[in-house]
Amino acid sequence: MIKKVKITGYRIFESFEFQPHENLNLIVGANESGKSTLLEAIALALTGRINGRRASEELNPYWFNTEVVDDFVESRKAGENVAPPEIRIELFFEDREELQHLCGAVNSEVPTLACPGTSLRIVPNPEYADDFERWMESPSDILPVEYYMEDWRDFADNRLTQRPRQLITAFIDSRTVRSAHGVDYHLRNILSDNLDPSERAAVSLAYRQVKVSLSDGPLREINDRIGVGQASLHDKPISLAMDQSPRTSWETAITPHVDRVPFSMSGQGQQAAIKISLAMDRHSDRAQFVMVEEPENHLSHTSLAILISRMQDLAGEQQQLFITTHSSFVLNRLGLSSLLLVGPSGAPRIPELRDDTVRYFQKLPGYDTLRLALADKVVLVEGPSDEIIFERVFVDIYGRRPIELGIDVISMGGLSAARALELCASLGKRVAVVRDNDGIEADKLREPIDDFLEAGERELFFGEIEHGNTLEPQLVHFDGEDKFRRMLGISARANLANWMERGKTEAALRIASSDETLNAPDYLRAAAEFIHG
Amino acid sequence: MVNRLTLAVAGSGKTRGLAEHCASLPRHRRVAVITFTQANQAVLRTRLAAVAGDHAGIEVMGWFAFLSRHFARPFVPFMFPGRRILGFSFDGRPHRFAKGAARFLDSESRVYACELGRLAHELIEASNGSLMRRLECIYDEIVIDEIQDFSAHDWDILDVLLGSSIDVTMVGDFRQAVLVTNPRSSKHKRYAYAGAIEWFRERAETGLVEISYSSITYRCRPEIAAFGDTIFGPEWGLPQTESKNYLETGHDGVFLVHPDNVEVYVKQFSPLCLRNASSSGKRYDLDYVNFRVSKGTEHQRVLIVPTAAIEKFLHAGVALEPGPAAAFYVASTRAFQSVAIVVAKADNCGLPWWEPSTKMVADKEKTAFQSDTARRS
Numbered sequence: 032m033i034k035k036v037k038i039t040g041y042r043i044f045e046s047f048e049f050q051p052h053e054n055l056n057l058i059v060g061a062n063e064s065g066k067s068t069l070l071e072a073i074a075l076a077l078t079g080r081i082n083g084r085r086a087s088e089e090l091n092p093y094w095f096n097t098e099v100v101d102d103f104v105e106s107r108k109a110g111e112n113v114a115p116p117e118i119r120i121e122l123f124f125e126d127r128e129e130l131q132h133l134c135g136a137v138n139s140e141v142p143t144l145a146c147p148g149t150s151l152r153i154v155p156n157p158e159y160a161d162d163f164e165r166w167m168e169s170p171s172d173i174l175p176v177e178y179y180m181e182d183w184r185d186f187a188d189n190r191l192t193q194r195p196r197q198l199i200t201a202f203i204d205s206r207t208v209r210s211a212h213g214v215d216y217h218l219r220n221i222l223s224d225n226l227d228p229s230e231r232a233a234v235s236l237a238y239r240q241v242k243v244s245l246s247d248g249p250l251r252e253i254n255d256r257i258g259v260g261q262a263s264l265h266d267k268p269i270s271l272a273m274d275q276s277p278r279t280s281w282e283t284a285i286t287p288h289v290d291r292v293p294f295s296m297s298g299q300g301q302q303a304a305i306k307i308s309l310a311m312d313r314h315s316d317r318a319q320f321v322m323v324e325e326p327e328n329h330l331s332h333t334s335l336a337i338l339i340s341r342m343q344d345l346a347g348e349q350q351q352l353f354i355t356t357h358s359s360f361v362l363n364r365l366g367l368s369s370l371l372l373v374g375p376s377g378a379p380r381i382p383e384l385r386d387d388t389v390r391y392f393q394k395l396p397g398y399d400t401l402r403l404a405l406a407d408k409v410v411l412v413e414g415p416s417d418e419i420i421f422e423r424v425f426v427d428i429y430g431r432r433p434i435e436l437g438i439d440v441i442s443m444g445g446l447s448a449a450r451a452l453e454l455c456a457s458l459g460k461r462v463a464v465v466r467d468n469d470g471i472e473a474d475k476l477r478e479p480i481d482d483f484l485e486a487g488e489r490e491l492f493f494g495e496i497e498h499g500n501t502l503e504p505q506l507v508h509f510d511g512e513d514k515f516r517r518m519l520g521i522s523a524r525a526n527l528a529n530w531m532e533r534g535k536t537e538a539a540l541r542i543a544s545s546d547e548t549l550n551a552p553d554y555l556r557a558a559a560e561f562i563h564g
Numbered sequence: 565m566v567n568r569l570t571l572a573v574a575g576s577g578k579t580r581g582l583a584e585h586c587a588s589l590p591r592h593r594r595v596a597v598i599t600f601t602q603a604n605q606a607v608l609r610t611r612l613a614a615v616a617g618d619h620a621g622i623e624v625m626g627w628f629a630f631l632s633r634h635f636a637r638p639f640v641p642f643m644f645p646g647r648r649i650l651g652f653s654f655d656g657r658p659h660r661f662a663k664g665a666a667r668f669l670d671s672e673s674r675v676y677a678c679e680l681g682r683l684a685h686e687l688i689e690a691s692n693g694s695l696m697r698r699l700e701c702i703y704d705e706i707v708i709d710e711i712q713d714f715s716a717h718d719w720d721i722l723d724v725l726l727g728s729s730i731d732v733t734m735v736g737d738f739r740q741a742v743l744v745t746n747p748r749s750s751k752h753k754r755y756a757y758a759g760a761i762e763w764f765r766e767r768a769e770t771g772l773v774e775i776s777y778s779s780i781t782y783r784c785r786p787e788i789a790a791f792g793d794t795i796f797g798p799e800w801g802l803p804q805t806e807s808k809n810y811l812e813t814g815h816d817g818v819f820l821v822h823p824d825n826v827e828v829y830v831k832q833f834s835p836l837c838l839r840n841a842s843s844s845g846k847r848y849d850l851d852y853v854n855f856r857v858s859k860g861t862e863h864q865r866v867l868i869v870p871t872a873a874i875e876k877f878l879h880a881g882v883a884l885e886p887g888p889a890a891a892f893y894v895a896s897t898r899a900f901q902s903v904a905i906v907v908a909k910a911d912n913c914g915l916p917w918w919e920p921s922t923k924m925v926a927d928k929e930k931t932a933f934q935s936d937t938a939r940r941s
Contacts, residue, residue: 131701134694135638137648143641145694187638187698188648 032351033073033320034146035123037139040096040116042068049379051353052369054346057362058355060373061405066355069373070322073353074202076120076151077320078194079183083216086151087181092173094118094153104170115163116174118153129197135187148186149195156180199224201310203303204324218294219282221310238281242273299329304338311345319350327358339364362404363396372404372458382457388450398446403454407437408461408562411448416539417465417502418442423543424551425559438562449480456483463562465555467501468493492558503531505552506542518545567732567773569711569764573805574792574897575783575862578735579604582709583611585733586622594621594702598630599709603860608709627708627718628652628677634699635684635721636675642690643683649675681717688724700729711736712760719763726772734773739796739893741886742856761800779803781897783862787817788896788903791915795893797883809900818896818903819918820878820910821867823847828920829904835865838895840888845869848906855891858898866899868892869906878910 038047043065058066075081081089099116106113121138123146124130130147138148155163159178166175183191194200201224202217223231254270273279287294287305294305303326310321326342327335339361346352356362362370368389372380392400403409410433412418418440425433433440443451448464455462464484468476477484477491484491498508507515507527516523519541521530531538542549551559572578586595597612599605609624616622625633637649644665651674658667658676668683669675675683688695706725711734714722725732738760767773779802781789786807793805821829826848830837839845839852848869858866868874874892876882884892896903904918 128701131698134698136641136691136694137638141645143645145639145642145691145698187633189633189637 032125037121039119055369121150133185137188152182199319203306246272323354359401363392406439410440416535419539452483462489463558470500492554494554569734572778575781587616595705597624597707600713631684639687639691685717705731707733712738712741791818821904835867836863855895865902867904878913881912
């Protein structure tokens with residue numbers, strides 16, 4: 032199991048370090064935040080490969096973190112003799128017996144630490160040192176990767192040339208366009224890892240024999256016919272035979288079938304499901320790493336639900352899963368405790384939630400926890416009318432909608448504000464909780480969520496009891512009944528209380544779109560000012 | 565842990581025995597087979613391929629490679645944080661008073677061969693147990709050939725290996741200790757030669773190691789085996805060598821050859837000619853091999869040009885120092901059938917003198933006469 036990942040100078044990660052969960056890691060982040068890059072980096076250091084090809088073949092200037100490169104070029108231009116940028120990805124494994132040959136202290140830990148591990152570095156190739164220095168005379172921000180080399184080693188400082196036997200890695204990317212053969216590199220790997228060496232050998236041998244029998248059978252008659260009279264370049268006989276070269280090994284001819292339909296002919300959602308089942312269904316007890324990119328792609332809601340429960344069934348103790356997702360459903364069902372929030376700041380955040388909160392969201396997989404996780408700042412309100420009025424108040428003060436400033440106003444719709452607040456608190460988010468006082472004293476209102484409140488970070492806002500129990504009386508209190516009727520567009524004879532009771536949301540919409548100046552209740556104004564910061 | 569030391573006499577089939585030992589192990593056992601010389605590694609690899617080709621877990625490597633791969637390279641940061649070992653300096657020597665990393669690594673971060681043992685030993689402790697845990701997980705057994713070539717810090721490392729969960733199987737002959745891994749170190753000088761046997765006997769008493777003897781030579785004639793036994797005194801406490809070479813060629817055993825007869829002897833028997841060092845034996849124009857270099861080889865007959873000390877040993881019975889004794893022992897035991905020693909007098913040894921037959925002398929004179937006449941005409 033990977034205990035720690037350290038990435039330096041690779042793409043978006045200038046300097047990045049995190050300790051994954053033992054079994055399941057749900058990697059969540061905004062677009063371009065580095066979710067896929069993180070999986071890619073882990074796979075690189077595990078297998079030395081990216082998209083099925085050696086790192087050295089795929090190396091390109093965009094692998095280098097732009098800020099690191101810019102700093103380097105600037106410094107060199109300023110005459111400082113700084114060392115060229117390097118990329119380093121290090122994986123620290125659990126100190127298990129079967130991984131001991133990868134164990135050593137040749138890693139970047141301070142103080143010195145010995146544990147099994149691998150590191151992939153992209154470093155200047157000393158053979159091209161002179162050429163590199165010549166390039167430095169007029170540097171650009173596109174590094175000359177031709178002068179770089181890949182250096183993939185274990186922590187014992189042994190150079191690795193192929194994936195260590197124990198580090199079985201499956202990469203499932205449901206986004207990939209299907210390949211012409213239907214079976215791409217990753218699936219071939221998954222298939223061949225799924226079989227025992229003896230099973231593999233048996234299949235390979237049988238496949239060879241089938242090919243031989245074809246050559247000996249139907250092809251023989253044909254060969255007898257074309258063997259005579261047809262002259263090749265050097266008058267040698269021509270015959271047809273099955274290709275026995277490795278290009279045509281069983282791996283390229285054998286493909287999974289679902290209900291007798293070949294893999295490549297089934298839907299993309301089905302393909303992803305098959306890959307996940309094959310990759311996770313192993314009988315061996317070796318360390319294994321499964322990486323899944325956005326399992327929700329191409330799947331209907333029900334199919335996704337089935338896939339998720341299958342993943343939960345298959346996940347063994349010896350498997351470590353890394354899953355990127357954009358789906359709150361996946362997140363809630365697999366458990367918020369496994370969440371790993373990747374953000375622009377580099378250091379990922381892992382929430383520490385109480386078990387009952389994790390279970391709470393698992394039972395409510397439809398709840399949009401991702402919005403909570405991804406927003407910069409959050410305003411938790413009770414319902415749609417509060418959401419609408421708060422937005423209006425905010426726009427009145429700042430001239431822009433809260434979402435434009437990274438503030439997400441989320442209506443709880445009857446769910447527990449305390450649970451949402453707990454998640455936000457564990458991710459260190461700034462939160463304003465806005466609620467009706469419902470005629471309850473301040474202390475009592477505060478009590479259920481007091482653990483997660485923190486002055487300046489997460490605060491609770493509500494109106495004074497004498498100004499009204501809920502939003503509407505509060506609005507009437509601050510704006511006066513006449514103006515209020517004007518904003519709602521109702522006559523003086525209509526019963527205000529009844530009207531608002533029947534159409535809370537409609538009322539809120541009318542108020543929000545009214546041209547009249549809204550004299551906002553104090554607590555809403557305070558909440559807006561607090562969250563704006 | 566089962567630790568065994570076999571003290572084997574020259575010509576007892578040590579290498580073959582090692583290969584057979586490896587072949588007899590369970591197929592999946594993970595074994596490091598360690599020897600000191602490259603030549604020996606090549607021989608062992610060939611032998612193992614022949615008899616234990618199905619044992620995928622057997623690795624043959626040199627002692628330096630073993631220390632470098634499993635001790636120094638993975639764990640050097642424990643003593644020198646941030647440092648790596650980027651190579652190996654076989655001939656380099658650190659400055660006599662070098663401290664810290666400079667003691668062990670040269671300016672290009674290559675580790676000095678002569679300090680590798682000390683570095684490896686210090687890392688065992690510096691790594692807080694990681695080093696030995698790693699090694700114990702990687703190997704079930706370590707087989708060490710030529711254990712007599714251990715020196716200095718190697719003994720401390722061996723002590724740790726003996727106490728580990730890894731089985732250690734050792735083979736060697738301290739009478740053949742002619743290699744020195746660290747020529748400058750004074751540490752553990754007392755464990756050279758006889759001291760080394762003492763070292764093992766102490767450990768045998770506490771049950772850490774079992775010592776057995778392999779005293780049958782299939783190479784040397786009984787006369788040669790018996791003579792070899794006299795080179796080291798009885799204080800070594802070694803059993804008598806038994807010979808199973810019963811082949812008779814008409815010239816078998818150990819002989820003294822007078823300097824005047826060397827040319828004739830060489831002509832008649834074509835022995836391998838051995839000398840102590842390139843500075844010795846200059847009196848005769850022979851195709852020499854040095855004593856130490858001949859180690860590991862075998863020949864039908866050898867001729868030895870002795871050092872002054874060897875002459876004293878033969879003439880007056882003055883015991884040789886352990887180093888020279890080992891070199892002389894190696895030289896004498898290269899031969900299957902005969903050993904000839906070139907001396908003018910050797911009163912104390914009781915060895916027979918070889919005399920050219922009259923026919924030979926006549927032949928020699930005839931040849932000289934013929935070439936003489938040829939020149940004249």
